[in-house]
Amino acid sequence: MKILVCMKQTFDTEAKIAFDGDGKIDNKGVTMIMNPYDEYAVEEALRIKESGEGEVTVICAGGPKAQDALRQALAMGADKAVLLETGEVDMDEYATAIVLAKAIGELEYDVILGGFRAIDDGSAQVMSRVAEVLNVPVVNVITKLEIAGDKAVATREIEGGSEVVEVALPAVFTAQKGLNEPRYPSMKGIMKAKKKPMDKKSVSDLGVEVAPKVKAISFSLPEPRQAGKVVPGEPAEAARELARLLREEAKVI
Amino acid sequence: MEFKLNEEQEMIRKTVRDFAEKEIAPKAGPMDEAEEYDYSLWGQMAEMGLTGIPFSEDYEGAGMDNLSYAIGVEELSRVCASSGVLISAHTSLCSWPIYNFGTEEQKQQFLVPLASGEKIGAMGLTEPAAGSDAGATKTTAVPDGEEYVLNGSKIFITNGYVADIYVIIAATDKSKKHKGLSAFIVEKGTPGFTFGKKEHKMGIRASATYELVFENCRIPKANLLGDEGMGFKVIMMTLDGGRIGIASQALGIAQGAYEEALKYSKIREQFGKPINSNQGIQWMLADMATRIEAARLLVYQAAYLKDSKQPYSKEAAMAKLYASECAMWVTTKAVQIFGGYGYTREYPVERMMRDAKITEIYEGTSEVMRMVVAANILK
Numbered sequence: 001m002k003i004l005v006c007m008k009q010t011f012d013t014e015a016k017i018a019f020d021g022d023g024k025i026d027n028k029g030v031t032m033i034m035n036p037y038d039e040y041a042v043e044e045a046l047r048i049k050e051s052g053e054g055e056v057t058v059i060c061a062g063g064p065k066a067q068d069a070l071r072q073a074l075a076m077g078a079d080k081a082v083l084l085e086t087g088e089v090d091m092d093e094y095a096t097a098i099v100l101a102k103a104i105g106e107l108e109y110d111v112i113l114g115g116f117r118a119i120d121d122g123s124a125q126v127m128s129r130v131a132e133v134l135n136v137p138v139v140n141v142i143t144k145l146e147i148a149g150d151k152a153v154a155t156r157e158i159e160g161g162s163e164v165v166e167v168a169l170p171a172v173f174t175a176q177k178g179l180n181e182p183r184y185p186s187m188k189g190i191m192k193a194k195k196k197p198m199d200k201k202s203v204s205d206l207g208v209e210v211a212p213k214v215k216a217i218s219f220s221l222p223e224p225r226q227a228g229k230v231v232p233g234e235p236a237e238a239a240r241e242l243a244r245l246l247r248e249e250a251k252v253i
Numbered sequence: 254m255e256f257k258l259n260e261e262q263e264m265i266r267k268t269v270r271d272f273a274e275k276e277i278a279p280k281a282g283p284m285d286e287a288e289e290y291d292y293s294l295w296g297q298m299a300e301m302g303l304t305g306i307p308f309s310e311d312y313e314g315a316g317m318d319n320l321s322y323a324i325g326v327e328e329l330s331r332v333c334a335s336s337g338v339l340i341s342a343h344t345s346l347c348s349w350p351i352y353n354f355g356t357e358e359q360k361q362q363f364l365v366p367l368a369s370g371e372k373i374g375a376m377g378l379t380e381p382a383a384g385s386d387a388g389a390t391k392t393t394a395v396p397d398g399e400e401y402v403l404n405g406s407k408i409f410i411t412n413g414y415v416a417d418i419y420v421i422i423a424a425t426d427k428s429k430k431h432k433g434l435s436a437f438i439v440e441k442g443t444p445g446f447t448f449g450k451k452e453h454k455m456g457i458r459a460s461a462t463y464e465l466v467f468e469n470c471r472i473p474k475a476n477l478l479g480d481e482g483m484g485f486k487v488i489m490m491t492l493d494g495g496r497i498g499i500a501s502q503a504l505g506i507a508q509g510a511y512e513e514a515l516k517y518s519k520i521r522e523q524f525g526k527p528i529n530s531n532q533g534i535q536w537m538l539a540d541m542a543t544r545i546e547a548a549r550l551l552v553y554q555a556a557y558l559k560d561s562k563q564p565y566s567k568e569a570a571m572a573k574l575y576a577s578e579c580a581m582w583v584t585t586k587a588v589q590i591f592g593g594y595g596y597t598r599e600y601p602v603e604r605m606m607r608d609a610k611i612t613e614i615y616e617g618t619s620e621v622m623r624m625v626v627a628a629n630i631l632k
């Protein structure tokens with residue numbers, strides 16, 4: 001069983017977002033992490049491998065720093081890593097998918113996993129696009145996955161409930177929270193990760209042209225939250241005043 | 254000279270920090286309150302290989318260096334000092350002497366389950382009348398056929414009762430004082446080995462501290478660690494390494510308290526502005542950061558010396574002395590920055606201040622550290 005996991009490096013969930021002089025998001029001094037949804041994907045890949053046999057390859061399109069995320073996956077137990085160096089270009093979902101699909105096309109695969117979305121831009125597009133380019137089925141937002149021979153049965157989240165689907169392999173699956181509980185890398189895993197292959201390819205090595213179709217024009221931060229209001233006085237009186245404020249000022253009741 | 258951690262050292266920091274923040278931090282306060290450690294965390298740490306960081310893979314260790322181990326203890330202690338000492342006492346005080354002085358059979362029998370985390374380790378040196386003065390040890394071990402018979406008691410033993418394997422220092426020849434001491438491996442459950450009272454403490458309250466009692470406790474001769482009369486050497490070398498562990502614990506406590514204080518100083522407003530806009534607060538924060546950095550360099554240097562097989566006894570003592578006094582100072586200032594809130598159990602800094610104190614006492618008091626440093630520079 002050949003299992004591929006696409007992953008992205010994102011800002012730490014607690015990172016403070018600020019802009020640089022050009023109005024772009026400043027990543028200086030920001031702690032980078034593996035996109036949490038991709039962690040579920042890596043964990044699932046490892047569980048598939050551990051329940052039978054197989055090989056897990058993790059793939060990331062990004063800058064040199066993204067190697068840290070790949071190394072984390074290797075330390076968790078993945079076998080190989082591939083870094084697709086995208087250089088200075090501002091990648092959109094289309095370009096990222098083209099690059100990933102091209103690299104994946106050169107590998108063997110039965111199962112392709114990824115997070116259903118990245119916590120930074122949250123567009124939830126890349127994996128579906130990869131599936132489209134590779135011409136394989138995709139099952140999104142899965143919370144359970146069972147592999148049986150050349151088929152897979154996946155449970156996916158749908159509005160108000162869940163759906164169980166069967167799909168022929170190879171196929172792409174995108175992970176939702178709840179799929180599993182990702183392990184922490186072990187100390188032995190950290191030591192082993194050093195010796196595992198980290199293949200680096202530039203976009204030109206792949207022979208694809210990176211031509212993003214979407215360009216971010218500007219970014220803005222949400223309005224800072226207004227300070228709360230304390231309604232003083234005796235409980236009964238305060239409650240009456242609160243109800244009045246909710247109706248007349250906030251207009252929510 | 255290069256002030257840069259390598260890849261695996263960076264990774265152990267990130268991994269242990271992540272684990273500590275998510276799994277341990279929410280329990281640190283409640284465990285302190287209850288004076289009980291949640292040993293399900295031990296299981297998780299064992300799974301991650303935190304129970305045998307600096308030992309070779311041949312013995313189920315992680316095969317990492319001592320600097321990685323120091324970073325691991327630092328990161329655990331940053332959120333929970335009781336977790337830091339659990340790992341430190343287990344690793345430095347029990348597993349390490351077996352690793353360093355044990356026979357191959359002893360390593361297979363005892364080190365393997367310790368490093369894998371299947372078993373917990375502890376070390377018993379201190380006695381009611383033998384604290385800083387280990388030569389005054391009264392516990393005796395008398396050979397009898399194929400066994401030694403142990404009699405006496407040990408106090409203040411970290412991981413007491415919960416540990417499965419104990420390295421015990423006892424006198425095989427009282428007339429020779431410290432030259433008549435020997436080290437033994439004793440398993441929990443051995444007839445004649447029981448536990449006395451549990452200590453109720455100021456800090457590291459989740460860490461188990463017990464009295465050990467030996468009454469005609471017979472252990473196989475094969476459990477002698479090193480040779481007869483080597484006990485003092487075993488203990489001195491063990492404590493040299495242990496001090497790197499405790500220095501790392503102190504460093505972690507200081508770092509945790511500093512980060513809490515820094516965060517709070519930004520959000521707490523008085524006189525219409527954040528308290529950290531006052532120079533008085535800024536200078537406290539600057540001094541905290543500076544002392545912590547100095548402590549970190551001393552601790553990492555001691556670990557580096559140990560890793561590169563150079564003498565490190567003096568540097569380990571300096572690191573423990575400085576880092577523990579740094580932890581006490583920093584945590585006291587952290588409570589000060591929090592004001593009244595810092596004095597309450599609503600915030601973790603009062604716990605950190607209580608936890609910091611022990612680092613100036615165990616594995617050699619600050620006075621003993623100064624004695625070690627002085628003996629080294631005056632010789």
Ligand SMILES: Cc1cc2nc3c(=O)[nH]c(=O)nc-3n(C[C@H](O)[C@H](O)[C@H](O)COP(=O)(O)OP(=O)(O)OC[C@H]3O[C@@H](n4cnc5c(N)ncnc54)[C@H](O)[C@@H]3O)c2cc1C
Binds near residue numbers: 410411412611618621
């Ligand atoms: C929570 C906790 C956990 C512990 N865990 C362990 C453990 O796992 N295993 C273990 O064996 N022990 C353990 N200990 C014991 C600890 O190492 C001793 O308490 C410590 O070494 C000091 O010994 P003492 O308490 O007898 O103090 P004492 O030696 O009586 O010292 C009292 C004071 O006199 C000072 N003093 C002593 N001699 C001199 C001198 N020559 N010059 C100047 N000042 C001096 C000391 O610095 C101290 O300030 C633990 C203790 C505690 C409280």
